[in-house]
Amino acid sequence: MFATVRSTTLLGVVGRAVDVEVHVGVGLPGFTIVGQPDEVCRESRDRVRAAFLSRGFAWPNRRITVNLAPSGERKGGAGLDLAIAVAVLIADEQLPPQVADRLAFVAELGLDGSLRSVIGAAPLVAAVRDRRVVVALGNVAAARAAGAVDVVAARDLAQVIACLRDDDEWLADGGDETAPDDAQLPDLADVRGQPVARLALEIAAAGGHHLLLVGPPGAGKSMLARRLPGILPPLTDDQALSCTMVHSAAHVSMSTSGRVTRPPFRSPHHSVSLVGLIGGGTSAMRPGEISLASEGVLFLDELGEFAPSVLDALRQPIEEGVVHVSRARTTLTFPARFLLVAAANPCPCGAGAPGVCVCDDAARAKYVRRFSGPLLDRFDLRVSVGLPRVDDLVDGGKGESSSAVAARVLCARTIAIERNGSVNAKIAVDDFDTVAPLAPAARALLRRELEVGRLSGRGLHRVRRVARTIADLDGAPVIVGESHVATALQLRTGLGVLTGGR
DSSP: OEEEEEEEEEETTEEEEEEEEEEEESSSSEEEEESSBOHHHHTHHHHHHHHHHHTTOOOOOSEEEEEEESTTSOBOSSTTHHHHHHHHHHHTTSSOTTTTTTEEEEOEEOTTSBEEOOTTHHHHHHTTTTSEEEEEGGGHHHHHHTTOSSEEEESBHHHHHHHHTTSSOOBOOOOOTTOOOOOOOOOGGGOOSOHHHHHHHHHHHHHTOOEEEEOOTTSSHHHHHTTSGGGSOOOOHHHHHHHHHHHHHTTOOOOTTSSOOSOOEEOOOTTOOHHHHHEEOSSSOEEOHHHHTTTSEEEESSGGGSOHHHHHTTHHHHHHSEEEEEOSSOEEEEEOOOEEEEEEOSSTTSOOSTTTOOOOHHHHHHHHTTSOHHHHTTOSEEEEOOOOOHHHHHTOOOOOOHHHHHHHHHHHHHHHHHHHSSOGGGOOGGGHHHHSOBOHHHHHHHHHHHHTTSOOHHHHHHHHHHHHHHHHHTTOOSOBOHHHHHHHHHTBOOHHHHTTOO
16 A cells, blocks of 8 residues: 655756655545656656556556655656656555565656666666666666666566566676777877967866967867867776766766766857856756866867856856856756866957958957956966968978877876875965975066066966976976976966957
C-alpha cells in the first residue's frame, strides 16, 4: 500500500536526493504527483502507465498518490520515471517491499517501457552515489565519471523488474570511462609571426591572466585564442570532476568517457543573451557559457558587438569565480573560474590606422563607449595585434609548437602554485611583498607610472601579478625585476592606443 524509493533531481548543476513516496489506496482511480513537480515531472504519470501496459504489468485500478520528498524544493526532469514505476509496483505488492532498500533509480521511461538517458546524469548520480544506482545504458559512463562506483544499467522496465526479482542480471557495460579524448587541438605552430601576441598568450596561460587582443580583421586574433587550450596545463581531478558536472547538467557533449579531460573552450556568438551567458532560466535553471568555460577559456570574439549589459555582467564572476543566479523560487551558484580572452577591432571599419580608417570621430567614440572602463580594467593583458608581415606569411617557417610552450607554462604554474597556493592572477594584495617582492628599480618604475596617472590602483595590482608570471617564465622565482615590470606595462596598453585614438 505504501513504498519509498530513492531517486534524484537536478537543481542547477547539483543533484538533490529525492524520496519517491507512493501510496496506493481505495478511492476513485487516479494518479496525482505532489511535491513541487514541474510540467515534465507531472507527465511521468502518462509515461509510467504506458510503460506498464506495454510490458504487461498490471496497472493498479485504484487511487495512486506520489509525493516527491522533501516537498519544499522544486523537482524537475524525467529522471524520476523509473523510481516512480518501481515504487508503484512495490506499493501495489507486485514486488517485495525490501527490493529497493539499497538502490537508487535515475532514468526516463519510454512509452514502450524502454529506459532512456537523462540530462545531467553526472550530478544526478553524484547525489546518490552511496547506493547502487540503476541508470539507462547511455548514462553509465557519465555516472561513473561522477564518482559513483556501483552503477548498473538495464534496457527496459521488464529487465529492471527481473533483476529486482533475481531472475536476470544487471548490465554494466557503458564503455571505457578512462578512454582518452583523442581529438586534436589546434597547434600554435600554425601562427606565423606575431611574437608579442604569442608572448601574451603564454603569459595568460601561465598566470591565468585575462587577455584582450585588439587588431584589424585577418591579424590572427581568433587563431591565437583558439590555440590557448593547447598550452594550458591538464585539468586536475577536482577540476575535471567540476567540469564534468557542469557539462552534464547543460547536456553538452563530452568525450566518449563521459568525463571532461581537457580545459574547455567556449566561444559564444555575440548575439548571446544575458541568461545564455550567465546562466539561469525560468523552470529549468541551466548553467551559462561562463560556467561551461569554467577551468578553461571563454573567448568573446568581436567584443564590440556584444550588448554592453551582457559584457558588464561578467565583472562579478571574473572577480569571484562563481556566479549567483537568483530567481523567485530559488538561488543557485554556478562555477565561473574561466580565463577570459576577447578580440576586438580597433574601430567599426576595422582598419584602425590613421589614413586607412574611414570612421569619423563620432563613430569611433560610440564604438569605444561600448566597452566599460571597469570591464577593461579587468583585462591584465591588453595587446595590439597588427597584420602579420609578408615575409612571415610567405617565407617564414612554422612557429614554436604548442607542446614546447605548454612545457614552459606548466613549469611556471607549478612554481606559482607551490609558492602561492594558486595561479599568479589570484595573488592576494596582502601577499605581494611576500610572493612578489620588487627590485628597487622596478618599484621606482611603478611609482612613476602612478604619479603620471597611467596606472590606477587596480591596474597596479594587476601589473604586479603579470610581472610575477613573467619572472616565473624567466626563471627568476624570487625577485621581480625592472624588466619584468616593464614588459607587464607594455602588455597593458591603454584602450586609446589600442584603437588608434586621435
